[in-house]
Amino acid sequence: MKTIKVPTRDEVKPESQLLFDQVTKHLGMLPNLYATMGYSPGTLKGYLQFEAAMVGGVFTVKEKEAINLVVSEINNCNYCLAAHTMIAKSKGYSHDETIGIRKGYSAENKLDAVVKLAKSITENRGEPDAQLLEAFFEAGYREDALVELIGLITAKIFTNYLYAITGVPLDFPKAVSLENA
Template structure:
């Protein structure tokens, strides 16, 4: 099988180089996953625009990280688990919080409805358990939040699949394996 390597700035087209510069300026580094997306400047640009469009939205940064964690766990994406565990901890989650979210639960009732619904949608390839959908709305979320949740799940599945197919090296601290924690 062909090994996909992480391209350097000089190995991508000028449009991707500009995007690399923007990402580096914004994040302080160019993550390997984004660099690999740079093989297709249009794909990287579209992903970054989609991500930016949802940056305000209904969900808090912490809620978004919970969504990222549960979706990445379901898809066995070591890269996204590493990145989003680090980010989640920087946003106030503990290691135990991140592990619980990855297992599909949290002690925060409202957040738990989001995590469980995101897990259901991801596990069932877009189908949602009707009871979990009802619980989501009963927790106070509206239709805009549902559509945003689907968008966030979709964006994360995309990055999970990029990792699954390319196997880019981790450039974040590895997340704990769930089978190695109690």
């Protein structure tokens, strides 16, 4: 099978080089997964624009990290688990909370409704358990939150699949496996 390597700045088109510079300025580094997206300038640009459009939406930064964690766990994406475990901890989650979220639950009721629904949507390819959808609305979320949740899941599935196919090297501390948690 062909090995997909992480491209250097000189190995991508000028449009991707500019995006690499923007990501590096914003994050202080160019994550390997973003660099790999750079093979397709339109894909990298579209992904970055989609992520930026979701800033300031219905969900808090912490809720978004919970969604990223549970979706990445279901899709067995070691890269995204590494990145989002680190980010989640920097946003105030404890190690135990990140493990619980990855297992599909939270001790906080409203977050639990989000995590459980995100898990069900992902596991069932867009056809969640009706009771979990109802619990999400009963927790106080509205239609805008449901649509945003689907968008966040979709964005994370994209990066999960990109990692699954390319296997780019981790550039974040590896997340502990659930078996060792």
